[in-house]
Amino acid sequence: MESTIVSAENINAYYGESHAIKNINIKINRNEVVAMMGPSGCGKTTFLRCINRMHELIPNARAEGVMKLDGEDVYKMNVIYVRYKIGMVFQRPNPFPNMSIYENVIAGYLLNGISVPKADKDVIVEKSLTSAALWNEVKDSLHKKGTFLSGGQQQRLCIARAIAMQPDVILFDEPTSALDPISTSSVENLFHELKQNYTLIIVTHNMQQAARVSDRTAFFYLGELVEFDDTKVMFTNPKDQRTQNYITGRFS
């Protein structure tokens, strides 16, 4: 059953005087994978960061409009709670270098001072690493530093860290752009597993990746949401000429 989990209503974002995204309206369903694509500077990452209020961390940046998570206004929620419910994975794998694999997975609990019994921590770590398709590779080295892992493993560790907080939505900002093709493939395979339990929103420059992994695709251009449709439609018969020009590489 489809139901809206993220809803953006007239979202505008600014960096000082610069109007970065303009009147974005979009509804994202539970358990779907949405890809956001567009040329550099088109506003897709800004929009992604508006969803979990990361945009607020940038000096002089502000956002207007209503962003809802499961019907509740994100901008009226406790920001820490927002980040629990909306996890984020970044372009470069960023495990905490001074923490072990085990500690990295439960970093959200440790850094927020949330007390969890050891037995529960063990369960969270195993479950999260299993969901991130990493458990079998690291179960015998949980207390080694996360930075000893390969790039692809580190990225999956970051995904496990996001999953550990039991979010509803996970945002991915170009999650495989720093990975080799094999690691990219393992992360992409993971998306298919993760969508059973989470809603995934992925910013990507890799159009083929958007085509491979997403159910629906949004195309942003000059701060506007040009087109948002089923991925199959977007890549076979896009309605807007700007979308067609972009995906066929005819953008000047």
Added chain:
Amino acid sequence: MAPIETEIIATKKELINMWILVQSQLNKAREAMINFDKDLAREVLVKEKRVNSFELKIDRDCENIFALHCPVAVDLRFLLAALKINTNLERIGDIAAGVAKYVIESPVNFDVAVLESTSIMRMYDEAINILIDTRTAFENEDTALARSIFKRDEVLDNVNRAATGIIADVIKNDITGINEALFMLSIIRKLERIGDQSKNIAEEIIFYVEAKILKHSGASKTKA
């Protein structure tokens, strides 16, 4: 220009060149049939190898574009259409070669009176004109012209339908000309297939340009 655009333009040119060759093959087979020119018929058979080479090259070019450029949207539709148009053109090339073979195998000239009574020449001319118009529709991405092909196929169908009775009468009247008469019936059957192949091509042109699928929809039977 994006690299894929260059590749698509080159593939389109190759297809048009193949189209022109196939059209020339049909014309030569027609001339060979009227004039009972066995040398010209042999030339058609020799050039059939060039048609086959075109088909292989276009298949390979499309495969390379799929592998190297990951085409989407209009590019993807073009390549899917190009592959099918390529196959249909090759089959039309086979038809020209088939007509040429009958000319070579027939021991005597085709009877002009029978040629006229079966309307085979009218059918042949219409088949060539349809092929030319599908090429124009492809070159200019003219879907109105492509749609007009669906209706014109009926001319070929009508001649084909009437042919069995006419040829039966010819055989009844002169049993000695039975081989020649059956060759002619076979040629009519082959020419009728050009109408079907051209309709397939027209459907692919509309798919490529408008992203509409007419195949099996009945639209190509009813729409003019």
